Amino acid sequence: MKKLLxxxxxxxxxxxxxxxxxxxxxxxxxxxxxxxxxxxxxxAQAPFGMVQLSPDNGQPGWDWIAGYFYPDSTIAGFxxxxxxxxxxxxxxxxxxxxxxxxxxxxxxxxxxxxxxxxEREECEAGYYKxxxxxxxxxxxxxxxxxxxIQRYTYPTGAATVILNLGKATNWDATTDTxxxxxxxxxxxxxxxxxxxxxxxxxxxxxxxxxPIAAIHCDSITLPGNKRxxxxxxxxxxLEKDRQLIVTTALSGTGLExxxxxxxxxxxxxxxxLYRARxxxxxxxxLSRIEIKGGTHDEQVCFYTALYHTMLAPTLYCDxxxxxxxxxxxxxxxxxxxxxxTFSLWDTFRASHPLFTLTVPECVDDMVNSFIAxxxxxxRLPVWNMWGSETxxxxxxxxxxxxxDAYLKGFRGFDAEKALKACIATANCDEYRGIxxxxxxxxVPYDVKDQYNADNxxxxxxxxxxxxxxxxxxxxxxxxxxxxxxxxxxxxGNWRNQYNPATxxxxxxxxxxxxxxxxxxxxYTQHICESNAWHYMWSVQHDxxxxxxxxxxxxxxxxxxxxxxxxxxxxxxxxIFSTGMIGQYAHGNEPSHHVAYLFNHIGKPEKTRQxxxxxxxxxxxxxxxxxxxxxxxxxxxAWYVMSAMGFYPVDPCGGEYELGAPLFPEVKLHxxxxxxxxxxxxxxxxxxxxxxxQSEESQKKNAPRVCLNGDVINSTTISHNDIxxxxxxxxx
Numbered sequence: 001m002k003k004l005l006x007x008x009x010x011x012x013x014x015x016x017x018x019x020x021x022x023x024x025x026x027x028x029x030x031x032x033x034x035x036x037x038x039x040x041x042x043x044a045q046a047p048f049g050m051v052q053l054s055p056d057n058g059q060p061g062w063d064w065i066a067g068y069f070y071p072d073s074t075i076a077g078f079x080x081x082x083x084x085x086x087x088x089x090x091x092x093x094x095x096x097x098x099x100x101x102x103x104x105x106x107x108x109x110x111x112x113x114x115x116x117x118x119e120r121e122e123c124e125a126g127y128y129k130x131x132x133x134x135x136x137x138x139x140x141x142x143x144x145x146x147x148x149i150q151r152y153t154y155p156t157g158a159a160t161v162i163l164n165l166g167k168a169t170n171w172d173a174t175t176d177t178x179x180x181x182x183x184x185x186x187x188x189x190x191x192x193x194x195x196x197x198x199x200x201x202x203x204x205x206x207x208x209x210x211p212i213a214a215i216h217c218d219s220i221t222l223p224g225n226k227r228x229x230x231x232x233x234x235x236x237x238l239e240k241d242r243q244l245i246v247t248t249a250l251s252g253t254g255l256e257x258x259x260x261x262x263x264x265x266x267x268x269x270x271x272x273l274y275r276a277r278x279x280x281x282x283x284x285x286l287s288r289i290e291i292k293g294g295t296h297d298e299q300v301c302f303y304t305a306l307y308h309t310m311l312a313p314t315l316y317c318d319x320x321x322x323x324x325x326x327x328x329x330x331x332x333x334x335x336x337x338x339x340x341t342f343s344l345w346d347t348f349r350a351s352h353p354l355f356t357l358t359v360p361e362c363v364d365d366m367v368n369s370f371i372a373x374x375x376x377x378x379r380l381p382v383w384n385m386w387g388s389e390t391x392x393x394x395x396x397x398x399x400x401x402x403x404d405a406y407l408k409g410f411r412g413f414d415a416e417k418a419l420k421a422c423i424a425t426a427n428c429d430e431y432r433g434i435x436x437x438x439x440x441x442x443v444p445y446d447v448k449d450q451y452n453a454d455n456x457x458x459x460x461x462x463x464x465x466x467x468x469x470x471x472x473x474x475x476x477x478x479x480x481x482x483x484x485x486x487x488x489x490x491x492g493n494w495r496n497q498y499n500p501a502t503x504x505x506x507x508x509x510x511x512x513x514x515x516x517x518x519x520x521x522x523y524t525q526h527i528c529e530s531n532a533w534h535y536m537w538s539v540q541h542d543x544x545x546x547x548x549x550x551x552x553x554x555x556x557x558x559x560x561x562x563x564x565x566x567x568x569x570x571x572x573x574x575i576f577s578t579g580m581i582g583q584y585a586h587g588n589e590p591s592h593h594v595a596y597l598f599n600h601i602g603k604p605e606k607t608r609q610x611x612x613x614x615x616x617x618x619x620x621x622x623x624x625x626x627x628x629x630x631x632x633x634x635x636x637a638w639y640v641m642s643a644m645g646f647y648p649v650d651p652c653g654g655e656y657e658l659g660a661p662l663f664p665e666v667k668l669h670x671x672x673x674x675x676x677x678x679x680x681x682x683x684x685x686x687x688x689x690x691x692x693q694s695e696e697s698q699k700k701n702a703p704r705v706c707l708n709g710d711v712i713n714s715t716t717i718s719h720n721d722i723x724x725x726x727x728x729x730x731x
Contacts, residue, residue: 024287027300029621032621040084048312050146051145055067059072065087077095096248098132098154116133137155144278145265147266149245149271153242159244160234166229173193175193178190186205186207187234197390199388208246209244212235291667301621305619309355312342321334321336331372336369340385343632357670363405375421394460398422406478407473415478416478422474462494462538468488471487473653495545505538506518592638596611643662644666655719707726
């Protein structure tokens with residue numbers, strides 16, 4: 001509790017230095033990304049909250065991974081857990097559905113549901129409202145960190161609520177349920193499930209604003225002929241006010257934890273109070289970046305993106321610090337708060353570097369969450385949620401997050417334990433080809449292990465090499481030179497994947513032979529969700545070394561081709577190759593840093609050109625306004641940082657490549673009370689026109705970038721430049 005109070009105090013102090021006159025929450029459009037490939041949910045959540053209370057259409061499938069797909073017209077419940085923009089579907093726990101009789105039913109999987117229209121749907125940061133046409137009920141949602149609060153307005157005083165604990169969709173499968181009536185106003189129970197989150201346990205306690213008149217439970221049969229409670233139907237007599245407030249606390253530790261969370265965070269039946277508090281919380285977080293100028297749609301895109309970056313990771317501990325660990329046992333976060341839902345293959349690239357600027361008070365806690373996970377699991381998380389490792393994606397990308405925090409001066413964690421966890425994880429020889437990588441200098445594509453179902457061997461080599469570089473940098477900064485030497489050597493393993501005959505990174509077998517009949521355009525099992533064009537540039541720690549190896553002229557030609565060599569019109573592209581500009585795929589993360597690489601060959605005007613094109617064409621204030629999976633904030637973090645005018649090509653250590661600001665003025669309000677201001681005195685068109693001009697004209701008209709009045713002669717600024725405050729001018 002001491003840590004919780006301290007965090008609140010820090011947030012209040014932080015708020016004192018930020019503007020409060022703008023209602024930033026109203027500039028957030030949670031419907032952005034609910035159509036096309038974004039896979040986000042539109043419901044209510046507090047920043048990084050454990051609860052994501054949102055409507056579910058009731059259908060399974062790729063388009064419904066977040067439970068809600070904008071083109072749909074049905075709602076089958078409002079559940080308390082969701083994933084923001086992932087490529088795998090899970091959660092949807094503790095689902096309530098208000099109804100009146102007669103019930104509108106359909107065959108499975110939809111079941112009991114209502115029709116709805118977007119014309120009677122509203123949402124902003126921390127709030128969602130919809131009218132259920134089939135029952136004449138208005139539903140409003142808001143949330144604290146650990147509680148979901150719903151307000152139902154019925155057409156009459158007779159009201160019914162259906163709690164569905166048995167329904168599962170997509171990767172999720174119910175394994176056990178429980179419900180009991182605590183008193184006339186309160187129920188509690190749990191839902192256990194297996195899916196992407198293995199052995200997930202969600203405990204809940206729900207309080208109603210009116211007494212329960214009747215309750216009836218129906219059972220379902222699970223595989224193995226196990227009978228469990230599927231639904232609970234609760235009847236109420238609301239009389240004249242016709243409103244029912246339903247307040248639900250979640251916990252991963254047990255029924256007692258849910259009870260504590262309910263008492264601490266939502267003791268009153270006051271929907272408007274909690275909505276106002278969460279709105280204030282969002283306004284505090286969103287106001288840390290203040291923009292001026294741009295169109296209304298651009299402002300909405302920006303603040304929605306900033307909002308998306310703060311939906312995950314999610315709190316995963318009770319108000320007293322208790323949490324269920326990766327070992328299945330309850331632990332206590334003493335002096336810090338535990339987080340989960342780390343989509344690290346995505347978010348190490350820009351989300352976590354952004355956190356060091358926008359929510360630095362959370363950074364130490366996230367690193368402590370990694371260390372605790374390691375102590376309970378034996379290695380750092382790869383992609384964890386609800387205390388469970390999913391083993392989704394590749395690399396050991398907790399490492400760059402830890403190293404980046406240490407190199408930027410964060411000291412609220414045990415650095416020795418953190419370094420030990422990084423080294424141990426990098427030496428898990430039986431895990432995903434690490435042993436072969438250490439022995440041969442690359443992961444062979446013809447060697448299998450229990451974790452290697454997807455193969456992705458070439459990509460593993462490149463990502464391991466980057467993570468090893470991060471370990472080396474952290475060890476060197478800690479004075480552990482012998483460790484640094486070992487990992488700097490390993491960081492050079494990326495060179496072993498380069499084939500000078502094809503001038504691409506190319507998969508190799510256990511004999512060292514490059515993959516025959518290689519085509520860089522093809523998507524194969526040896527390259528993670530990409531082709532060789534995308535992974536050509538996955539050497540974020542040694543771009544100059546890549547240029548030297550490839551040759552400067554060929555490097556520039558290949559980089560140009562990345563954005564101009566388009567797939568054939570009849571090419572059968574995979575579902576994750578979206579947001580295409582030539583071979584560049586902004587809809588998936590391996591491409592995200594590539595537009596900034598023109599800076600390294602003296603062509604910053606091309607960086608500015610493509611960054612502006614991506615921001616203006618691939619982010620829109622529409623439901624289909626994201627060109628790919630949001631991936632727990634990474635898609636939006638790219639936009640937030642690029643709109644400010646800089647981006648971490650190397651996400652470890654605090655150097656940012658300069659690009660092209662989207663707005664005339666951006667103010668970054670820092671935790672230390674200082675302000676870093678970015679001003680842009682030319683239009684996007686002026687930025688881009690330089691590529692059409694002669695070399696002499698380009699030099700004459702090239703934008704000048706000044707830091708605190710002094711011209712910058714490089715294309716980078718440092719983290720220290722930013723946190724010291726001052727002004728960055730694009731003239």
